[in-house]
Amino acid sequence: MSDILNVDHQEIAKFDKIASQWWDLTGDFKPLHQINPLRRQFITQHMQMVFDKKIIDVGCGGGILAESLAKLGAKVTGIDMGDEPLNVAKLHALESGIHVDYQKITAEEKALACPEMFDAVTCMEMLEHVPDPESIVKACAQMVKPGGFVFFSTLNKTVKSYLLAILAAEKLFKLVPDGTHNHDKFIRPSTLISWAESFDLKCIDATGIHYNPLTENHTLAKGLDVNYILCCQKI
Ligand code: SAH
Numbered sequence: 001m002s003d004i005l006n007v008d009h010q011e012i013a014k015f016d017k018i019a020s021q022w023w024d025l026t027g028d029f030k031p032l033h034q035i036n037p038l039r040r041q042f043i044t045q046h047m048q049m050v051f052d053k054k055i056i057d058v059g060c061g062g063g064i065l066a067e068s069l070a071k072l073g074a075k076v077t078g079i080d081m082g083d084e085p086l087n088v089a090k091l092h093a094l095e096s097g098i099h100v101d102y103q104k105i106t107a108e109e110k111a112l113a114c115p116e117m118f119d120a121v122t123c124m125e126m127l128e129h130v131p132d133p134e135s136i137v138k139a140c141a142q143m144v145k146p147g148g149f150v151f152f153s154t155l156n157k158t159v160k161s162y163l164l165a166i167l168a169a170e171k172l173f174k175l176v177p178d179g180t181h182n183h184d185k186f187i188r189p190s191t192l193i194s195w196a197e198s199f200d201l202k203c204i205d206a207t208g209i210h211y212n213p214l215t216e217n218h219t220l221a222k223g224l225d226v227n228y229i230l231c232c233q234k235i
Contacts, residue, residue, distance in 0.1 A: 005081075005106050006136070011129040012082045015061065018177060019084035022062025023092055028177055031169070032064050032125065035209055035218050039124060039229060040068050042207060042220060043151055046231045050074040053119040056143055058107045058136065059126030063089035066100045069122075077101045077118075079110055107139035115142050120149040124229075127154045127192070128185040134195045141199035144234045150201055153209070153229040157186035161226045164211070173213070189224050201232035 021027035044050055051073035057066040060078030062085050070076040070093075078100050080086050086102050093100050103110075107123075121140040127133040133154075140150045155161050162183050169175040193203045207220050209227040220229075 006108060006130055006132045007081050007106065008129065008131050014177075014179070015082045015129075016084040019062060019082065019088045022064070022085065022088045029062070029064070031175060031211075032061075034216070035227070036064050036068055038209055038218055038220050039065055039122075039151075039153060040072075042205075042229050042231065043069070043120070043122065043149075044072070046151075046205065047120060047149055050120075054117065055120045055122060056110070056114075056118045058110075058121060058123040058140060059129070060089060060100075060102070061085040063092055063100060063102070065122060065124055066102075067093060067096065067098050070098045070100050077103065079103050079105050079107065081106060107136050107143075111139035111142040116145045118143050118148060119145060120151070122151045124151070124153045127152060127187060128181060133185075133187060133192075137192070137195045137201075138199050141196070141201050141234060144201075146234050148234050150196070150232045150234065151229065152192060152196070152232070153227065154192065155181065155186040155227055156225055157183065157188050158225045161186055164226050168213070189228055189230070192230060196230070196232045200235045202235055203230055203232050205231040 018028050022029050025033050053074050055074045056077045060066045060080050066076045066078040089102050121144045123140055144150050155165055170178045207229055208223045210219050210221045
């Protein structure tokens with residue numbers, strides 16, 4: 001079910017239901033905690049410095065990435081359409097004494113209110129949960145300043161991503177709740193890059209995030225066939 005706001009209420013309900021686990025390092029969000037240092041490394045490597053930079057995290061959830069960037073001195077805004085993830089994020093920020101400005105607003109509405117306001121936009125593991133991901137890409141492109149960076153991460157639409165992200169992660173090993181992902185909503189890098197380029201975002205890096213189930217280690221690597229992360233720069 002979706003509405004003109006480009007929000008899938010069933011998706012929001014899914015995250016609302018498990019939001020209390022957001023900061024449990026061994027719970028349903030364990031994979032996000034595991035990949036977060038790699039996402040932060042990828043972002044800082046491209047931006048050089050995030051200190052004092054204005055960054056907006058779109059679909060911030062409980063704030064794993066938002067807090068980690070704020071810890072480095074960035075001025076972070078986190079937006080999401082789920083009440084529970086935002087409540088958890090606000091509470092956690094209070095506990096850790098880190099300031100993040102959390103808001104319940106869609107990317108499209110925020111882009112109308114704040115065009116070209118941010119040095120960087122991050123949108124991680126979110127595009128595969130919305131009815132119209134291209135509209136989110138457009139909003140991200142509108143929010144970033146010329147020369148600024150937009151980072152996207154999502155899942156590729158391949159047989160391997162079905163086997164690993166759905167069959168293995170959800171059904172066999174129960175690393176994340178069954179039904180977290182819908183393979184039809186996964187996005188090929190070529191599709192995401194062509195959307196980005198149509199909104200004046202030049203893709204300057206595309207890197208895979210690989211998982212080794214034996215060591216439980218994640219690494220940044222070349223192949224984009226399952227999880228991947230893009231760095232785009234606004235022309
Ligand atoms: N980006 C975070 C959380 C990913 S989980 C991270 O990677 O650590 C996906 C998040 O997207 C959830 O918090 C969910 O509530 C949010 N979301 C889903 N649809 C959304 C929409 N249309 N607008 C804003 N947030 C949305």
